Amino acid sequence: MVLRVLLILTIVFGFVFVPVNVIQQVWTLALAEVAMMAYAFVILGLLASGLPPRRATWAFLLPFLVVLLLALATAANISVFVWVLLIPLLSHRLLGRRDGSIVGLSFLGLAAALMLVRFGFVPSVAQAAEAMDVLLCATALFVISLAHETEIVRVNRKLRARADLDGLTHLANRRRFRELFEQARYAAQQGVPSAARQVSLILMDLDYFKRVNDRYGHDIGDIVLEAVSRRLLAQCRQSDVLGRVGGEELAILLFDLDHADAMRQAERLRCTISATPVLARDHVISLTLSLGVATFRLAECSFEQIFAETDARLYQAKRDGRNRTHGEPVTSAARAARIEPAAREAQRSRGYEMP
Ligand SMILES: Nc1nc2c(ncn2[C@@H]2O[C@H](COP(=O)(O)OP(=O)(O)OP(=O)(O)O)[C@@H](O)[C@H]2O)c(=O)[nH]1
Numbered sequence: 001m002v003l004r005v006l007l008i009l010t011i012v013f014g015f016v017f018v019p020v021n022v023i024q025q026v027w028t029l030a031l032a033e034v035a036m037m038a039y040a041f042v043i044l045g046l047l048a049s050g051l052p053p054r055r056a057t058w059a060f061l062l063p064f065l066v067v068l069l070l071a072l073a074t075a076a077n078i079s080v081f082v083w084v085l086l087i088p089l090l091s092h093r094l095l096g097r098r099d100g101s102i103v104g105l106s107f108l109g110l111a112a113a114l115m116l117v118r119f120g121f122v123p124s125v126a127q128a129a130e131a132m133d134v135l136l137c138a139t140a141l142f143v144i145s146l147a148h149e150t151e152i153v154r155v156n157r158k159l160r161a162r163a164d165l166d167g168l169t170h171l172a173n174r175r176r177f178r179e180l181f182e183q184a185r186y187a188a189q190q191g192v193p194s195a196a197r198q199v200s201l202i203l204m205d206l207d208y209f210k211r212v213n214d215r216y217g218h219d220i221g222d223i224v225l226e227a228v229s230r231r232l233l234a235q236c237r238q239s240d241v242l243g244r245v246g247g248e249e250l251a252i253l254l255f256d257l258d259h260a261d262a263m264r265q266a267e268r269l270r271c272t273i274s275a276t277p278v279l280a281r282d283h284v285i286s287l288t289l290s291l292g293v294a295t296f297r298l299a300e301c302s303f304e305q306i307f308a309e310t311d312a313r314l315y316q317a318k319r320d321g322r323n324r325t326h327g328e329p330v331t332s333a334a335r336a337a338r339i340e341p342a343a344r345e346a347q348r349s350r351g352y353e354m355p
Contacts, residue, residue, distance in 0.1 A: 002093045003057050004047065010040040010064065021075075029074050032067045039063065057094045065107055072114045078127075081134045084111045088142035092149045101146060108138055166244040168222055169229035177243030181253055181303050188298040196255035200262035200295040201306050203314040204232070204269065207288045207322040209248040216283055223280040228287065231272055235265075251310075259295035259327065266291045266325045274323060288323035290314060 014037035021030035043060045047053065065087070071080050087107045092100035115131050164176040172180065187195035206212075206228065213221040225248060232250060236242050241253040252269075254262050270289050277286040292314030296306050309329075317326035 002090075003053060003060065004044070006064070006090065006094075007040040007044050007047075007060065011037050014040075024076050026074055026076065029067075029071055032070055036064060036067050061091070061094055061103070065103070069107075069110055069114065072111055073118070078119065078130060081111065081115060081131075084108065084134060084138045085141055087111075088138060088145045092145045097146065097149045097153055100149065101142075104142055104145075108135075108142065111135075111138070169226055169244050169250075171229055171233070171250070172241060172243035174243065174245045177241060177245055177251060177253070178303050180241045180243075181306075184253070184255065185298050185301075185303075196298055198256050198258070198295060199298045199301070199306070200254040200257055200259065200293060201310040202252045202254065202262065202266045202269070203245070203292045203307075203310045204250045204252075204266075204289050205246075205291075205314055205318070206248045207290055207318075209287075212285060212287075216280070216285070220280045220283060220285075224278050224285055224287065227278045227280065228273060228289075231276075232269055235269055235272055255298075257295075259293070262293050262295055263325060263327045266293045266327070270323070270325055290317040290322045291325040292317055293325060293327040 014033050018030050018033050018037075021027075021033065039060070043051075043056050047056050051059075068083060068087075071083070084107075088104045091104035091107070094100065095103055112135055115135070119127055119131065164172060166173045181199070184196055184199065188197060206225075209221065209224075212224055229242075229244065229250065232252070233242055236252065237254075239255055243251050243253075245251045252265075254265060257265065270291055273287055273289045277284045279285075292310045292312070294306060294310040294313060296309075312330040313326040313328070316328075316330050317324045320326065
């Protein structure tokens with residue numbers, strides 16, 4: 001948006017500056033301004049046809065700054081230096097905090113040097129005061145715009161975290177979990193050399209968690225969920241992705257482990273949870289986990305596919321008695337039975353008595 005505004009202003013203001021410079025016979029600057037107007041048209045067109053904004057910004061901003069320096073060096077009046085005030089804001093808005101600061105500060109340094117060269121090293125008091133006004137005002141604007149940019153980065157990070165993380169456990173939420181899977185799959189499909197080739201999904205569901213809520217209350221249930229998440233996270237490798245994909249359902253993506261290793265990791269997690277009860281306020285609560293594990297070639301599976309397969313295996317672990325890990329394919333009869341609880345719940349919610 002800011003880039004588009006700059007491009008349009010370059011074109012519109014060009015219609016004023018070019019005639020003024022022609023009248024004052026500053027030919028080089030007039031020509032450079034005509035070239036920038038044409039270039040702004042081209043960049044607007046390229047943006048409309050899909051040029052990434054970041055590349056368009058670099059492609060336009062650098063020549064724009066060169067032409068501005070040319071204006072500072074050749075324009076007839078000292079008032080041209082007022083345009084320097086624009087640069088801190090422009091560079092931060094267009095390039096962000098780091099690159100914007102580098103470009104902005106470099107430009108301010110060059111502008112100060114040009115001012116010194118053009119208006120003498122020993123200026124009159126009035127000239128020195130004018131120059132000082134412009135340079136100090138530009139420096140103040142630079143600092144203010146840097147503070148503003150820093151605030152924007154902080155708020156954006158906070159919003160991003162809020163959108164990506166589950167509020168209770170601070171693990172990736174379902175949307176982010178899926179996004180990370182899709183990113184890994186895309187890299188595998190593109191043949192990126194560092195991309196994982198294989199993915200295992202472990203789905204974990206606390207057993208009889210409803211009883212924890214019913215017996216100790218929802219707040220204690222929340223503490224338990226947090227504690228379990230922390231314990232699971234402590235067992236994960238750096239490259240694993242742990243997320244909360246449902247109420248008391250957690251999931252891990254493991255990359256480039258074979259299925260036997262993924263099963264071993266799942267068993268380790270199950271034992272971690274069952275071995276030590278959770279201390280929530282003054283309650284000591286024993287818990288168990290049921291787990292489903294499936295392994296796929298990353299480039300060839302969809303999120304729905306791997307999730308449905310692993311969910312069927314998790315459900316089989318529940319059916320087999322809970323507190324266990326199931327990693328084998330599930331028969332179609334058992335898979336069909338997975339539908340049953342949902343259908344029962346739907347019937348119940350419509351007021352039917354279910355056995
Ligand atoms: N405290 C708390 N409870 C939650 C949260 N999300 C889901 N739950 C509870 O998790 C429980 C899930 O219950 P069920 O789906 O019946 O499963 P379960 O009791 O764990 O039994 P099985 O999964 O069959 O072993 C429900 O009581 C939900 O209210 C949460 O964020 N905090």
